[in-house]
Amino acid sequence: MIVVIVGGVAAYYATRPPAPTPTPTPTPTPTHAIVGQVNIGLEQSLTGALGPIGEEVLWGAMLAESQINSQGGIYLANGPNGPGNYTINVIPQDDQSNPSNGPTATSTLITSDHAAIVITTPASTVAIADIRTIQQYDEPSIFLCSSPLATRTSNLTNFDTSKSMIFHYQPTGIQYGEWAAEFLHQYASQINPSGPLRVVYIGQQTEYGQDYLWGFEYTINQSGWQNQIQIVGVEWYPFGSTQFQDTLTKAAAASPNVLVLGTWPSEQAALSQQAATMPDLKGVVMGPATGIVDDKSYYSIGQDAVGTFMSTNFPEYAWTSNATINAKWAAFRSAYLALSGQQTGLLGASGYDAVWVAAYALKDAGTTQNTAVINALATMSPPPQLVVLVKPGANGALFNSYHEVSLQPLELETFWNSTSSSIYTQVVWPSQFATASPQFNLFP
Structure with missing residues (x-):
């Protein structure tokens, strides 16, 4: 079984649950001139x-x-x-x-x-x-x-x-990499019951791709998870690439059961379609790579997207279980x-x-x-208007000692609606926000 984790999310939700109706907030009258x-x-x-x-x-x-x-x-x-x-x-x-x-x-x-x-x-x-x-x-x-x-x-x-x-x-x-490690560690025995996860990281040769890998490796090493998650290969590609056959061939040669991807959606669309043609990578399901860009060209690849796991802290279409x-x-x-x-x-x-x-x-x-x-x-404390999910520090402050926000991770998975012949996403991790359980063998 091969699982793909990609950093971020921007996935099309063709058959999503109806949006809840928000309670209107009255506009307050200013108390000062x-x-x-x-x-x-x-x-x-x-x-x-x-x-x-x-x-x-x-x-x-x-x-x-x-x-x-x-x-x-x-x-x-x-x-x-x-x-x-x-x-x-x-x-x-x-x-x-x-x-x-x-x-x-x-x-x-x-x-x-x-x-x-x-x-x-x-x-x-x-x-x-x-x-x-x-x-x-x-x-x-x-x-x-x-x-x-x-x-x-x-x-x-x-x-x-x-x-x-x-x-x-x-x-x-860095935090996308941290989340990927945490998610994989939690479900390692389901992904590969017979041994440690064999991970190949494929990332764009940019600071973003390097930071993602740094966070992934750092979390594994600091948490002592080396026996559960083993990085057996790292493959880089130039930013904006559309040809991934050589990269995927090298990745497949390492016999991974997990691919972790630091890609952008336009890159991910091409990578997904090319991976779908490779028998050695059956079990891989691809998806948009980051929450930075929403590239509609990805949606046209259809079932090649199913089963992809995407990290974000504000999805474009999916909902949580929290009303x-x-x-x-x-x-x-x-x-x-x-x-x-x-x-x-x-x-x-x-x-x-x-x-x-x-x-x-x-x-x-x-x-x-x-x-x-x-x-x-x-x-300062987090303003109540924030829509990105954040985790305040122990003292309730928005920013931690690095002057960084600790983001609340969400892992989404892409599924296929056979009635409408379209993909949709659901939150599958962590459990307190999940609307579905993760599935690890959905690649067509």
Whole structure:
């Protein structure tokens, strides 16, 4: 039996359960007069190769801005114009998907737009290039990239105190790898009752792919699971690849019963179809690789997607077994669709959440002064509006000692609806959120 774990999710849900009807939340009457406006900077990849990514984040940020302002903004006890309510103004600056442009866009937000907080792009190479500018101005910042280098030292095991003004809301690279290890360890005896799991990792030759593998290996070693999970091969491919025959042939030669994949959906579609033609990989079921991009081309491969396991903390279509979470997701998905005209996954949710985090930090600080805002970010509790699933620390704080959010993992599996001839996804892990049990032998 071969099982495939891929990092993240963006799967088509053709026959999903009906969305729960959320209870409308009344708009409160502001208790203080609106006396000013506070700018929140959005350094994003709005054009270029990663333009669709930045656009999705921007729509989420605009939705949060609209909701916050419709409630009267945020109260600042020591705001620039004195005590009172301040509306927020999200100002985007485009880095054109280019790391060389990121620092300029960030500097413009800080020096010209006077942003009280800057939210940076999910593109790791661009966001990491922004760090020096953010350090120069000691600017409170929320990072949405996957790279742990947003707040960690180069060895990835320590917090970098020179980055104390940065708070990492989507540290997915390492955490996806951690979740894959935890999931496989829990179900190892079901996947291979006769011995340890033989794992081949296939990942894109990018920082994301490397971080995923680092988190996977680190969790196995730190947890002492080497006898249950054995990595018998690692195969890299160039970002954006569509030909995987050689990679899959090498993977099959290692006789794995598990493939762990650090891929993106457009890559995953081609990889899935090519794997389906290989007898040595029967039992593999492929799916979209990350929650970063929703590539509709993947859905056309049909049954070749069935049985794939996908990690996420905000699925695009699936639901949990928790009615409260589902109601919040339904309200967000509906509002995002109404505003943007499109469905969203993790990226839109991240942009939405980041603006709410920024707003609550400013409210807690009571001022736009950098040091006070940084301290507020370091100690704040998760805002109740967050749609991404997070796990607060022992002290209830949103950010941990790495200035990272500990994300709540969800493992989804792709199934086949024979009536509609389409795929759909269900949460299968962890049990408190699952709507189905995982199955490990569904590959056609």
